[in-house]
Amino acid sequence: MYLTNLPLGSKGRVVKLTAKGKKRRRLLDLGLIPGTVVEAIRRSPSGDPTAYIIRGTVLALRSEETNFIEVEELTQRRDILWA
Amino acid sequence: MGLTARSSGLNLLRENFNIDYSKKNPIIALAGNPNTGKSTVFNGLTGLRQHTGNWPGKTVTQAQGNFRYQGQEFTLIDLPGTYSLLANSTEERIARDFICFARPDATIVVADATNLERNLNLVLQVTELTDNVILCLNLMDEAERKNIKIDVAGLKNDLQIPVVPTVARDGKGLKELKNTVYDIVNKNIVVHPYRVKYSPEIENAVEELVQELRTMLTGIEKYINLHWLSLRLLEGDKTIMRSIKDLFLKDDSFETKTEGVVQTDGVNYI
Secondary structure: OEHHHOOOOOEEEEEEEOOOHHHHHHHHHOOOOOOOEEEEEEEOOOOOOEEEEEOOEEEEEOHHHHOOEEEEEOOOHHHHHHO | OOOOOOOOHHHHHHHOOOOOOOOOOOEEEEEEOOOOOHHHHHHHHHOOOEEEEEOOOOOOEEEEEEEEEOOEEEEEEEOOOOOOOOOOOHHHHHHHHHHHHHOOOEEEEEEEHHHHHHHHHHHHHHHHHOOOEEEEEEOHHHHHHOOOOOOHHHHHHHHOOOEEEOEHHHOEOHHHHHHHHHHHHOOOOOOOOOOOOOOHHHHHHHHHHHHHHHHHOOOOHHHOOHHHHHHHHHOOOOHHHHHHHHHHOOOHHHHHHHHHHHHHHOOOOO
16 A cells, blocks of 8 residues: 555555655655654645654655555554554 | 865865855854754854855855854854755755865754654764764753653764753753864864764775776865765765866866766665
């Protein structure tokens, strides 16, 4: 699943970045490396961008970025609590 | 701009960033992520002795100010707040070019103590570029409120740089910060930061590039951290060569030569 499709209120763990070059560098600089837990918290009325909590900071990302971030949704209660 | 005036080369370079070197003040750069209280630290250190303008050719505000400590005057340059030095934006390029080419006598990286994990990325990028780095752990009061305990000594030990906790809003720790700047500038302490080690493939490629760059950049190689430059080239960063060209050379053959290097060796690392 891509981060774009992570439902609001859910947490996901980054599996892989499929972006290349500058875009990839940008995402890495924002702290999105494999294993990072991301929570989708709200979405703009037009559906894009979406705000995420990433390493303690709220960041708004557009689908043109989140389409390149592969995540697995955390579904187990204990994963969510500990993440 | 030529490089004939060797002795004043660095000063000429600094002039490119609107630095007045007639006073011969040590130059201190202030870097940090956005929202870390960097400007509060800046104001706390310089008081009202500051002036603002723009970075040359950019619509990004530059603030400079002076402060005195132990009878010595220092010039502090506030760099744009960035998450990275790897030049995705104008702000990042300014911060990077300043540290890389104006070579401040010391660089203070202001970090948000409540969110160290995010802030240490920039710290490591700065220490990769320059030795004289001071980590200023700001917002210590907020960290305390959030029950975050920071092992300052451990951090100092891991990073191998001075670490100064501050609450810039209340002026706490600023004297210690000035003292550390003073010690570094006057070589009372010598800093050798911890450096990230890359895989052997990357380190070998860097080594090769450094050799090549040393011949290619003869005469200006002492102004540039070639190891760092090689890493950027391996990443495929083309803006760095443009910056070097703008600052040092008007010779067009330089760019074509370096483009060749990027194309042959610029593989998709990282």
